[in-house]
Amino acid sequence: MTAxxxxxxxxxxxxxxxxxxxxxxxxxxxGEGGFVCLSxxxxxxxxxxxxAIGGLDIPDSGEVWIAGKRIDNLGKGExxxxxxxxxxxxxxxxxxxxxxxxxxxxxxxxxxQGVPAGQRAEKSMAILKEVGLQGLEDRRPAxxxxxxxxxxxxxxxxxxxxxxxxxxxxxxxxxSKTSDALMELFxxxxxxxGTTFVIATHDQRxxxxxxxxxxxxxxxxxxxxxxxxx
Amino acid sequence: xxxxxxxxxxxxxxxxxxxxxTTGAMIFxxxxxxxxxxxxxxxxxxxxxxxxxxLTGHLQIQAPGYKDDLKMRQVVPDAISLAASVREGLNLQTxxxxxxxxxxxxxxxxxxxxxxxxxxxMFEPGVSSLPGLTKEGRYLDDANAAEIVIGSVLARxxxxxxxxxxxxxxxxxxxxxxxxxxxxxxVFHGGNKELDRGxxxxxxxxxxxxxxxxxxxxxxxxxxxxxxxxEQLVQQANALLPADSKLVVHDWNALQPGxxxxxxxxxxxxxxxxxxxVVLVAFSVLNTQLMSVLERTREFGIVMALGxxxxxxxxxxxxxxxxxxxxxxxMGSVLGGIVTSLFTVKGIYVPGMEEMAGQFNLPSRMYPxxxxxxxxxxxxxxxxxxxxxxxxxxxxxxxxxxxxAMRAA
Numbered sequence: 001m002t003a004x005x006x007x008x009x010x011x012x013x014x015x016x017x018x019x020x021x022x023x024x025x026x027x028x029x030x031g032e033g034g035f036v037c038l039s040x041x042x043x044x045x046x047x048x049x050x051x052a053i054g055g056l057d058i059p060d061s062g063e064v065w066i067a068g069k070r071i072d073n074l075g076k077g078e079x080x081x082x083x084x085x086x087x088x089x090x091x092x093x094x095x096x097x098x099x100x101x102x103x104x105x106x107x108x109x110x111x112x113q114g115v116p117a118g119q120r121a122e123k124s125m126a127i128l129k130e131v132g133l134q135g136l137e138d139r140r141p142a143x144x145x146x147x148x149x150x151x152x153x154x155x156x157x158x159x160x161x162x163x164x165x166x167x168x169x170x171x172x173x174x175x176s177k178t179s180d181a182l183m184e185l186f187x188x189x190x191x192x193x194g195t196t197f198v199i200a201t202h203d204q205r206x207x208x209x210x211x212x213x214x215x216x217x218x219x220x221x222x223x224x225x226x227x228x229x230x
Numbered sequence: 231x232x233x234x235x236x237x238x239x240x241x242x243x244x245x246x247x248x249x250x251x252t253t254g255a256m257i258f259x260x261x262x263x264x265x266x267x268x269x270x271x272x273x274x275x276x277x278x279x280x281x282x283x284x285l286t287g288h289l290q291i292q293a294p295g296y297k298d299d300l301k302m303r304q305v306v307p308d309a310i311s312l313a314a315s316v317r318e319g320l321n322l323q324t325x326x327x328x329x330x331x332x333x334x335x336x337x338x339x340x341x342x343x344x345x346x347x348x349x350x351x352m353f354e355p356g357v358s359s360l361p362g363l364t365k366e367g368r369y370l371d372d373a374n375a376a377e378i379v380i381g382s383v384l385a386r387x388x389x390x391x392x393x394x395x396x397x398x399x400x401x402x403x404x405x406x407x408x409x410x411x412x413x414x415x416x417v418f419h420g421g422n423k424e425l426d427r428g429x430x431x432x433x434x435x436x437x438x439x440x441x442x443x444x445x446x447x448x449x450x451x452x453x454x455x456x457x458x459x460x461e462q463l464v465q466q467a468n469a470l471l472p473a474d475s476k477l478v479v480h481d482w483n484a485l486q487p488g489x490x491x492x493x494x495x496x497x498x499x500x501x502x503x504x505x506x507x508v509v510l511v512a513f514s515v516l517n518t519q520l521m522s523v524l525e526r527t528r529e530f531g532i533v534m535a536l537g538x539x540x541x542x543x544x545x546x547x548x549x550x551x552x553x554x555x556x557x558x559x560x561m562g563s564v565l566g567g568i569v570t571s572l573f574t575v576k577g578i579y580v581p582g583m584e585e586m587a588g589q590f591n592l593p594s595r596m597y598p599x600x601x602x603x604x605x606x607x608x609x610x611x612x613x614x615x616x617x618x619x620x621x622x623x624x625x626x627x628x629x630x631x632x633x634x635a636m637r638a639a
Contacts, residue, residue, distance in 0.1 A: 056535055056632045077539050084537025095532040095636075099240035104233055109536050111233045156536070 001068060003164055003196040004030040004053055009062035011048055011219070022048035023059060024219035030212075032163070033194045035187070037207045040216035046200035047168055049216070053198060054087055054166050055079035067163060084113055088157030088195075092169035094149040096141040102128060102152045103137040106159050113160060127155045131185060147178035154182065158189055165189075167199040171206055183209045238549040241522070252518040253558050256612055259511045260562020261569060263504060263608025265598065268570045269578070270500055272599030274493050278457045281489055282482050283359045284420060285429070287324075288454035289464055289481050291316070291471065296448060297480055302331060302403045302441065306477060309447030310350065310434065316450055317353075319470040320463065324453035326353035329437045329446075331408070333400030335380075335430060337388040344384060344430050346398060348437020348447065357451040360418045360431065367392040367416035374435035379416040381426030390414055398432075402442035410440040457482065508612055512619040519551055519623040530627060531635025544624035551620035555613045562612070563605045570598045 011023040022045045030036050038046040051057035052064055055071050056079075064072040071082060083089070096105045106124040115123070128137055131151040141149050150170065157165055167186075171179035187209055189195050199206060207213055215223035242249050282288050291312070293304040306312060309327035317325040329348035334341050351370040355361040360379075361369040370377055378396060380388075390396060394414045402408040412432060420426050437443065454463050460481045467479045483490050523530070530543055577595030598604075 051633055054535070077541075080534065080537050080539040082537075083535065087537075089535050091532070091535075091636075095529075095535075097237065097529065097533070099244060100233070100237060104236065108233055108237070108533075112536075112538055112542065 037210035045219035090167035256558025264566025268598035287451035291450035305446035324356035
């Protein structure tokens with residue numbers, strides 16, 4: 001079964017008098033357990049495609065299917081519900097809630113999901129240990145390094161074991177050592193839990209971890225490489 | 231503590247100065263409201279009790295129609311024994327029969343039209359403050375003596391003093407001429423010019439003889455002690471009336487409609503002032519929460535991307551406001567209660583208010599009355615308007631698009 005299917009997606013933004021084609025008839029299929037990198041220069045459409053897959057942005061035309069369900073015609077509430085239960089998001093700028101500690105940030109999404117307090121505490125402690133943040137659970141984002149914050153963001157994204165994790169430039173603000181550690185964590189989660197990863201990046205090192213590399217240019221899919229076969 | 235509650239609380243204290251300024255406005259207005267409402271309630275209570283205790287009482291038994299048309303023939307038959315049975319039935323000593331007639335009172339030099347009240351000397355002090363305000367001479371003590379107690383202004387107008395004689399000339403119950411000569415035994419200083427100028431009291435026995443009342447009177451006056459007990463006493467008094475009588479029981483509202491109107495007029499202007507205060511606080515909250523929502527646009531975009539619905543975020547904003555409002559409510563009520571309590575014993579003196587206070591039988595000092603109502607009513611309304619003010623900032627989140635919000639600076 002495919003985890004993600006995008007059919008002929010188009011999205012145009014207006015910037016002053018100029019029309020920018022962020023997506024131009026982009027179509028992709030990603031199977032369950034896939035580990036895919038979307039690669040494009042800045043403005044190439046990778047973030048727009050990621051947002052369309054995550055239901056954060058509605059394409060002008062085309063269809064988006066997640067786990068066999070069409071999502072581009074869903075309402076705000078249904079999309080939010082889909083993101084809450086099926087999709088984990090990792091952002092370039094970590095995007096943690098500043099007034100909550102690492103553990104609270106991880107627990108927050110679970111609380112919204114309605115997970116009981118005992119389970120929340122147990123799962124959040126376990127996942128923070130898994131991402132190497134044991135002992136830092138009570139620190140707030142401002143008291144942690146960029147790498148630590150990104151690991152909290154990853155922990156928050158995967159704690160509910162979503163079928164699909166979308167990551168937008170997850171290593172952009174990290175040094176190479178931390179980037180490698182993060183990518184190894186992604187690979188491990190992909191292997192052990194079968195989580196599908198779609199990562200937007202222009203970092204060559206990150207692309208090296210992907211099983212499949214999809215290249216974009218001006219909103220179009222220009223190349224689709226099976227790196228395992230290569 | 232629930233994470234959403236914790237998040238709301240911590241969000242409030244991201245900018246402590248702003249939160250304290252808004253909460254401070256709430257606390258200040260709540261203290262002011264508690265104080266002002268306590269003063270109002272205390273003053274109204276005093277105003278009602280003092281006005282009614284002067285003469286009217288909290289309720290009266292009368293013949294139907296007498297209240298609106300004070301005709302001599304509209305009487306309560308066998309009034310003294312009815313008063314006695316009401317006293318016994320209500321288990322209340324502050325019940326007294328009273329007759330009333332208009333008469334021309336003449337001294338050697340002058341004549342004035344007055345209202346002559348025939349009172350039971352033994353029970354009148356329980357329903358009226360005038361006997362206690364008889365500063366010159368003495369009050370009536372014999373139910374049949376040809377004696378009179380008059381107001382200080384009337385004494386001055388008639389140029390009569392203790393021991394002087396007055397001639398009364400009026401109409402009896404049957405329309406005949408009623409006339410008598412009475413000796414002034416006391417002069418009261420009621421503090422109200424209307425009373426001091428136009429009222430005189432004679433013993434009820436003498437009144438009956440002079441005005442040919444044949445055992446009847448015009449009012450059975452009942453002093454409830456506290457105006458709040460009036461309603462209950464009206465029901466009890468009605469039950470005590472003879473089954474075949476057409477007598478009616480009026481409460482103070484019906485007897486003194488002007489008093490209620492004066493209170494309502496005062497309350498109307500006070501409510502307007504309170505409304506202005508509450509609206510100002512509400513705008514302060516609106517400003518704070520709107521700023522707070524606008525500067526967290528990006529953060530809201532992120533949590534929406536994580537799967538939170540705008541509705542949940544709206545509830546978070548409402549929860550933050552409710553927490554701030556609760557701090558304002560609790561601190562405002564407690565501080566207001568403490569400040570107001572300090573004045574409950576000594577009262578508050580407002581220079582230049584004596585004359586106006588006197589018109590309503592009020593003392594020159596105002597005494598606030600602290601109760602659960604005065605502590606909660608004002609702050610409760612502020613809390614409600616605080617929540618209403620947060621609806622718009624919370625509603626804005628419904629129009630937020632996650633991608634656009636995350637791009638916000």
